[in-house]
Amino acid sequence: MSFAYFIKGFYLRYEMAGIGATSSFQKKVKAKVVTIPGARPSIHNSQLLLSTGVPSLDYLLGGGLPVGSILLLEQDRHDVYSKLFLKYYLAEGVMNKHMLCLASLDVSPQQIMQDLPAPTDTEPEEEHKVEGDKQMTIAWRYQNQATQPTACYNRFGHNYDLTKSMDKEKVSQADVSLWDGCETTEGKGVLSNNYYWSLLQEIKRKIDTSNLSTSCNKAKTNVLRLGLHSIGSPLWGSEFGRQEREHEWHNLTAFMAVLRAIIRNSFSVCLVTIPSHIFTDPALLSRLHTPADFVVRLESFQGSEKETNPVFKDYHGLFHVVKLAAINSLVPPILDTTDWVFRLKRRKLTIERLHLPPELSETVSRGQEESLQTQLGHHACMGDKLPKHLDF
Template sequence: MSGPGVVSSFQKKGKTKVVSIPGTRPSIHNSQLLLSCGIPSLDYLIGGGLPVGSIILIEQDRYDVYSKLFLKYFLAEGVMNNHMLTLASLDVPPQAITSDLPAPTDTEPEEVSAASKQMTIAWRYQSKTSQPKTSVGNRFGHNYDLTKSMGTELTSNIDMALWDGSELEEGRGMLKNKNYWSLLQVIKKRIESSNLATSSNKAKTNVLRLGLHSVGSPLWGSEFGYQEKDHKWQSLTTFLFMLRALVRTSFSVCMVTVPAHLFTDPALLLRLQALADFVVRLESFQGSEKETNPVFKDYHGLFHIVKLAAINSLVPPILDSTDWVFKLKRRKLTIERLHLPPELSETVNRNQEDPLNKPIGLSCIGGNLPKNLDF
């Protein structure tokens, strides 16, 4: 019904105002605020970046070599954007991780000269454009050089909190573990003191990056002694559940690494994967049979994408491939598509004059037809 004095309840929806924070950008799909993980190829795989309020779970490689690099990239990107940082670790001193962050560089670390790009197969192919690289990436974030460490002049001005379990509080409620409870209290105080909670009416000018290293290892509690046998793991799952509640209701992102190879209970990994938004698994070739396999000679491990989140959307990002690998070059870590070499059988090198493999000729062009044909 329309007419004078009647006000329609339908209103045109205006554009959503996106918060502008240094080091972030809105998603082109749903305007979700994204942060870079520090590795452009990883940003591409998870949909353009890590959404604010989400948790990415990394299942460590067996020797915790490459998963630690992922964490260093994540923290280094926070330093370059002046984000608030919180690093927690009981297996390695947090100071040892922050003192070895990769140094930023203005150019690609693996950049090659134009002279080395010339093709040497044939001179007529030199005018052809080169094929696109197998690595995927977008220009979001900074470039880093693993051969150099970030100077203290960059990290000294960052609001960074390091937690090593030296100050513990008694657990409460369902979370009896002192380590997990104390870490949660540190994170909660950081969020409240900086007004990063979504319930706060103050304008948001920064985000909090949480880096939790090797959570669930034997140093975090006594669960390996008795709770693993009973398939409980109550403290670890409760901690991740409460951590997700803190992250989801604040302007913060979290990267958690867990030693999945130490968990003998398969149900535990399923629960952890359900509590995280993004889950990736690193399968290093170090110490395995694949290390000497010629198929994987150019790579250092398989990169398994276990779970992708659908935040503010109906479906998660759709990837154009399912097989991914990671490669540690001299100066950087990249994630690429797995390209297997062509499979050449022994018959390829057979003599061309073999009468059994001669093509059947046609009499009209001078070919000789075989006398006996087998059907």
Template sequence: MTVNKLYVQSEQSALLMASGFVKGKKLPLIPGTKPSTHNAQLLVSTGIPSLDHVIGGGLPIGSILLIEDTYGNYANIMLKYFIAEGILVSHNSFIASRDTKPAQFLSEIPAVANDSSTGNKTETNEEMQIAWRYQNLKLVDSSPSGSQVFGHYFDLTKTMDKEKIDRTQVTEWDGENILCRTNAFEKQEFVDLLKSVEETLSKGQFLVSDSPEKRNILRIALRSLGSRLWMCDKEEDTKNDLLRFFYCFRALLRNSYAVATITFPVQFYHNEDALVHRLEHLADTVVGLESFAGSDKEANPVFKDYHGLMHIKKVSAFNTLAPHCPHSMDLAFKLRRKKFLIEVLHMPPELGDTAQREQDDVACGSGSTRSSVLEF
């Protein structure tokens, strides 16, 4: 079967899953999923409730979340949350990484926070030290809604219990033993990774055409795809391999009950030939992280409460002509011990405290004998 035929069939399967029916049967209830209120698409949580809220409720089944990060620190933390959420709701996992062993990555998966039930409330009780005109603006709701909890909070200071991880099926891939080769790719690791994903989908009965007794979801985490270890000797070969891989990988996901999160180091690509834009087009949801570490914004008082900016570059548009639109595009993130929070970026007040105001008032009237009354 050619790649074009596989791509067309995969898009048709995605429409069937998006509409809620497969071969005339309704989609089964799967733990850790919920139907979207916007288009009835089956969703899973990213592991970050505030991110779920921003992108429209969660990640659609059969979709790709692309996280662009310059240094990869925060993107890899989000990847850990993605896998931790899957382990907590008994989803199967597929972890692929070349620069870090998947076993090492798995050992650093955070444990669920004990106060997750109380952590759903946003910090509205604290006095907001912002300008009066922004006090009534709605913040990004970082809490799951409804009677069923969808998305959890995780404590980065604690690692998940190994017994809990062992209860779920986790497939690891590090690219050391290449078993599959082809002339279509210059870097054979791409071929072997695609083959491993395909075998995992087939053996686990995650394909739409399969009829297992109990449906489950496969979460695929690809760490630092496109880094130095993925590059070919020639820059043109690297770009061609990346595009071919995304096309084939997307076709596999569209035909299965799986969802993928990919972290991509954009600092290695100048995007002169629009490679990054083409990869963003192939992905379904694209998030860009702009860290303040080492930049001039780190010392800017406007950003003192945050660790970086979040750019929502693309939101998935399955089964709809009007995709979800975030309440605000001016978003910032901050990493806490038990939360990765995404909030609307507010401008700080022009005057920070009352003492400063009093000093300014005195300064304004210092040249007059009556400082409390303005004379014209």
């Protein structure tokens, strides 16, 4: 009896160990990654990323714009450079055959689509090259450091030439929905503004008809790029003056909150530009920053004192990174510096690190040197000891 129990226990341990049993060993298969043209997974958290069209901006966002996120761009005062960022963003969508949805009341959406930059096979050459004696060599510690942040990150977007427009036939072949506010419906509830309500309905309809919702079981092979230009300007509602005076912006803040919910539950990304310089209520900007994942601000030198400042003679404005989101990670992307500027060259728009020029004025140096010698001579004549701490 004991021998039978011994044999039974041996076979039981034999089966549990999986020796000779094929069902106990399973090949580890990698999880299937969604493949969308023009998208790639992040090297940090495997989040699906899309290019904004500007490689330096992709770097600042952690490699690109994650699917399901919102980028809020605070416009420059004259809305010159912010529209260029929007055109780069839309041009990248056309090149990757993404679905596009463009909404604007300040500028005709048709005109924006006609002025998209043309793609080019090579990187546009650097402009304003200085030769001979005019060329200035920076400090040795910065010689091997790239001015543009793109050198630190592998780009996956396209190159564009601002001096040329994209082929109209290529733009016409793209799946583009244009919204200019001509057809509106009456708002409901908190969204009493007809424009905000109608735009949200158009976005929801586009996502549902394209099966881009995360609740849909259909395989996702494409993504929707939303471009919302100058949201919150006076053209978006006749009640702008009253809202600005009474600090009531229920329609605008509710619009951003609902937009975030729609984007989060769909395969889409959104670039929203707002004229923040016309808002006098600082609390409004903080409420608009909350639903956005990334917030950047353009401070143009055009029409300001910095335009004539020799320190900023090579740049066109400051680029402020206000907010970076931590999506599928514990911390947001960490940048090596906080001082960024943007520069519009003849063929491209770039974001660069701000390098202040060294002070090489001979008059200042000589003046400091003469004052120091005078001070040292006075102490020597008086028989005083030299000061331990010299004030340079």
